Amino acid sequence: MSLSSLLRHMGRPPLRIVLWDGEEIYGSDDPPIASIRIHDRRTLWKLLCNPEVQFGDGYSAGRIEVEGDLVALIESLFKATGQSTRHNPRAALLPDWYRSLSSFVLGKLQRNSIRGSRKNIHYHYDLGNDFYKLWLDSQLVYTCAYFPTPADSLEQAQIAKMDHVCRKLQLQPGETVVEAGCGWGALALHMARYYGVSVKAFNISREQISYARQRAREENLSGKVEFIEDDYRNLSGRFDVFASVGMLEHVGREHYEELGNVMDRCLGDSGRGFLHFIGRDSELPLNAWARKRIFPGAYPPTLGQVMKIFEPRNLSVLDVENLRLHYAKTLEHWLERFERSADLVEYMFDRDFVRAWRLYLAGSVAGFRTGWLQLFQVTFARSACNEIAWTRAHLYQTTERELSVNSSVMHHQSRS
Amino acid sequence: MSLSSLLRHMGRPPLRIVLWDGEEIYGSDDPPIASIRIHDRRTLWKLLCNPEVQFGDGYSAGRIEVEGDLVALIESLFKATGQSTRHNPRAALLPDWYRSLSSFVLGKLQRNSIRGSRKNIHYHYDLGNDFYKLWLDSQLVYTCAYFPTPADSLEQAQIAKMDHVCRKLQLQPGETVVEAGCGWGALALHMARYYGVSVKAFNISREQISYARQRAREENLSGKVEFIEDDYRNLSGRFDVFASVGMLEHVGREHYEELGNVMDRCLGDSGRGFLHFIGRDSELPLNAWARKRIFPGAYPPTLGQVMKIFEPRNLSVLDVENLRLHYAKTLEHWLERFERSADLVEYMFDRDFVRAWRLYLAGSVAGFRTGWLQLFQVTFARSACNEIAWTRAHLYQTTERELSVNSSVMHHQSRS
Numbered sequence: 001m002s003l004s005s006l007l008r009h010m011g012r013p014p015l016r017i018v019l020w021d022g023e024e025i026y027g028s029d030d031p032p033i034a035s036i037r038i039h040d041r042r043t044l045w046k047l048l049c050n051p052e053v054q055f056g057d058g059y060s061a062g063r064i065e066v067e068g069d070l071v072a073l074i075e076s077l078f079k080a081t082g083q084s085t086r087h088n089p090r091a092a093l094l095p096d097w098y099r100s101l102s103s104f105v106l107g108k109l110q111r112n113s114i115r116g117s118r119k120n121i122h123y124h125y126d127l128g129n130d131f132y133k134l135w136l137d138s139q140l141v142y143t144c145a146y147f148p149t150p151a152d153s154l155e156q157a158q159i160a161k162m163d164h165v166c167r168k169l170q171l172q173p174g175e176t177v178v179e180a181g182c183g184w185g186a187l188a189l190h191m192a193r194y195y196g197v198s199v200k201a202f203n204i205s206r207e208q209i210s211y212a213r214q215r216a217r218e219e220n221l222s223g224k225v226e227f228i229e230d231d232y233r234n235l236s237g238r239f240d241v242f243a244s245v246g247m248l249e250h251v252g253r254e255h256y257e258e259l260g261n262v263m264d265r266c267l268g269d270s271g272r273g274f275l276h277f278i279g280r281d282s283e284l285p286l287n288a289w290a291r292k293r294i295f296p297g298a299y300p301p302t303l304g305q306v307m308k309i310f311e312p313r314n315l316s317v318l319d320v321e322n323l324r325l326h327y328a329k330t331l332e333h334w335l336e337r338f339e340r341s342a343d344l345v346e347y348m349f350d351r352d353f354v355r356a357w358r359l360y361l362a363g364s365v366a367g368f369r370t371g372w373l374q375l376f377q378v379t380f381a382r383s384a385c386n387e388i389a390w391t392r393a394h395l396y397q398t399t400e401r402e403l404s405v406n407s408s409v410m411h412h413q414s415r416s
Numbered sequence: 417m418s419l420s421s422l423l424r425h426m427g428r429p430p431l432r433i434v435l436w437d438g439e440e441i442y443g444s445d446d447p448p449i450a451s452i453r454i455h456d457r458r459t460l461w462k463l464l465c466n467p468e469v470q471f472g473d474g475y476s477a478g479r480i481e482v483e484g485d486l487v488a489l490i491e492s493l494f495k496a497t498g499q500s501t502r503h504n505p506r507a508a509l510l511p512d513w514y515r516s517l518s519s520f521v522l523g524k525l526q527r528n529s530i531r532g533s534r535k536n537i538h539y540h541y542d543l544g545n546d547f548y549k550l551w552l553d554s555q556l557v558y559t560c561a562y563f564p565t566p567a568d569s570l571e572q573a574q575i576a577k578m579d580h581v582c583r584k585l586q587l588q589p590g591e592t593v594v595e596a597g598c599g600w601g602a603l604a605l606h607m608a609r610y611y612g613v614s615v616k617a618f619n620i621s622r623e624q625i626s627y628a629r630q631r632a633r634e635e636n637l638s639g640k641v642e643f644i645e646d647d648y649r650n651l652s653g654r655f656d657v658f659a660s661v662g663m664l665e666h667v668g669r670e671h672y673e674e675l676g677n678v679m680d681r682c683l684g685d686s687g688r689g690f691l692h693f694i695g696r697d698s699e700l701p702l703n704a705w706a707r708k709r710i711f712p713g714a715y716p717p718t719l720g721q722v723m724k725i726f727e728p729r730n731l732s733v734l735d736v737e738n739l740r741l742h743y744a745k746t747l748e749h750w751l752e753r754f755e756r757s758a759d760l761v762e763y764m765f766d767r768d769f770v771r772a773w774r775l776y777l778a779g780s781v782a783g784f785r786t787g788w789l790q791l792f793q794v795t796f797a798r799s800a801c802n803e804i805a806w807t808r809a810h811l812y813q814t815t816e817r818e819l820s821v822n823s824s825v826m827h828h829q830s831r832s
Contacts, residue, residue, distance in 0.1 A: 307720030320736035
């Protein structure tokens with residue numbers, strides 16, 4: 001495939017490619033949004049063979065450079081590809097046989113068995129808490145935030161997200177919650193502190209669990225929140241509520257049955273639950289580069305695929321909310337903070353790592369902005385349970401506590 | 417099968433069966449919620465052969481009578497059956513082969529081809545507007561209402577439902593809407609009057625369309641709302657919005673592909689839409705009696721089945737709301753009004769008709785109360801469309817107009 005036929009195949013994105021010898025190729029007649037500079041023939045050749053992986057690898061290694069707005073460039077690629085594959089989204093960029101083969105091979109290498117999951121999760125989440133502290137919010141919430149208005153700060157929006165989740169679950173003091181995949185523990189601690197529930201929170205990332213335990217001790221919440229370093233498949237006991245925020249995308253399609261059985265076992269006859277996850281509008285694997293270099297074993301499911309978890313188990317979907325644009329906004333905050341700490345990240349890791357993570361964050365902003373990725377929150381309960389919210393109006397009434405939290409966050413920010 | 421083994425198979429519902437000779441059989445050791453009186457041996461024999469259809473037919477003909485609360489009785493049947501089939505809901509009441517065979521035969525007889533749909537819809541919706549005026553609200557809205565609080569009147573709740581739909585769709589003055597399956601036209605007229613949009617509304621029920629046209633003329637809305645007596649599959653043109661309230665359950669699974677193509681064709685690149693329908697938590701045909709005697713061709717889908725309409729078509733689900741308990745409440749109002757007019761209905765039709773419709777309405781209350789039936793509202797837009805609501809808070813802010821409409825409804829009610 002030549003570069004111009006690749007660009008045609010990709011739906012003629014409005015960009016300029018500059019080769020090592022100064023040759024310029026334009027994707028379309030429109031003025032280019034940004035330029036891609038390819039430094040040598042070998043890089044071009046690899047890009048033509050496997051654009052999805054090699055663009056990322058070439059960019060990370062500095063053999064491909066982008067002049068102009070990286071997010072806008074990737075957005076234009078997604079948009080052009082989306083239009084050219086409008087009626088056949090699976091055909092994007094790569095031939096089907098290649099897609100199937102690489103999915104199969106990656107799937108084998110990255111399988112989410114109990115041992116495989118530990119390896120996959122360690123790869124991403126155990127990069128060191130100090131790294132994540134550089135660009136996440138102060139509570140290290142590494143999932144989509146909820147911005148009551150787009151102007152809210154990231155700190156406010158992560159607190160608002162945790163309240164949004166707790167309200168959707170209608171948590172009552174004294175209830176028991178099990179959380180599958182708890183990150184650095186912010187949600188579990190928030191639930192216990194402000195909603196008076198007891199939480200058992202599971203995670204297989206060692207670094208995250210030890211951080212969460214320390215926070216619980218420091219905040220005198222160890223009696224209410226137990227952080228357990230174990231796989232969600234090993235959780236046992238009965239709970240009023242099952243909650244999982246940002247884990248489903250790491251579970252893998254072939255394990256939904258197991259996850260459903262775990263939920264079923266935990267919930268008894270009147271339980272309720274909540275799943276928050278990155279999803280898709282149609283079935284498509286995660287970008288191959290991201291799966292290879294950033295999130296091994298990850299797969300964003302469609303709602304249809306997720307319904308298979310609920311349908312055989314007397315579980316009733318009460319509410320689905322798509323927060324796609326909130327994730328684009330969250331990622332804009334992360335990317336901005338990341339760029340401010342880029343020198344420090346380079347010192348902690350290396351230049352290629354900075355470039356890879358820049359590409360991952362920018363690509364994710366673009367993915368959510370263009371609708372290539374979705375963020376679904378699903379609230380559910382046992383089919384026969386009538387102790388469910390009459391309307392959703394209660395989600396939109398701000399309490400005194402939230403107002404004071406917000407004003408203290410703003411106060412804290414204006415001081416710092 | 418004997419009567420007591422039938423009761424065991426049904427999960428031991430707490431009821432008493434009294435036979436023609438005075439013999440009494442108890443479903444369980446608990447005090448019975450109600451009594452079922454079976455008047456003759458032939459009726460019992462039929463009931464044992466095919467309980468799902470023959471209970472309804474026997475009740476309609478007065479050969480089976482219920483002493484006590486009919487809704488509570490059916491609820492107890494659903495609950496007991498639900499528990500006995502907890503891990504195998506398809507096995508409820510009838511053997512699988514019987515279920516498959518009768519589904520196949522009914523499916524053939526009631527197929528939702530363009531001609532078949534006309535027959536199926538005519539059967540239920542063309543019983544005469546005078547009949548429906550006896551027990552629906554004043555605007556003849558024959559779908560689930562939305563009660564901001566459970567104490568709201570049916571009139572208020574149907575208006576609130578129409579506003580809830582219009583807000584979910586974020587209708588803007590001057591936009592164009594196509595409505596598939598418009599009933600007596602209340603929603604189309606509401607959209608045009610209060611949200612300033614132009615509506616093309618399709619329906620194959622002759623009686624409903626002629627009523628809707630007359631209302632449009634009387635209310636000087638004929639220039640804004642066009643009522644078209646035709647099948648949704650024949651609609652053409654481009655619209656900003658596709659809306660359908662209470663039609664999907666009559667479309668039939670085998671026609672979702674066609675419906676999806678119609679939506680795709682109508683919406684262009686930036687359209688949005690709304691589906692409101694009776695659904696299920698797991699795949700199961702509608703009760704065989706209801707399908708045979710009340711709603712030929714009807715099938716309430718699961719969310720997973722409905723997702724197949726969206727997934728291949730670049731359509732993004734933004735919001736799903738389950739209003740199951742609101743439909744139970746709506747049906748309680750309908751049943752109460754129906755009972756108040758039972759004599760008049762018997763005069764218009766006959767005693768068997770009154771009994772059949774009483775059973776259908778009571779059974780539906782029980783179905784929604786026990787979670788055998790669900791009511792889903794799904795809001796969607798093209799995957800790439802970013803002109804979507806930032807949050808759902810706007811759905812829960814009551815406008816001045818709604819407040820005044822509500823107070824005038826209350827005023828009207830207190831006068832009448």
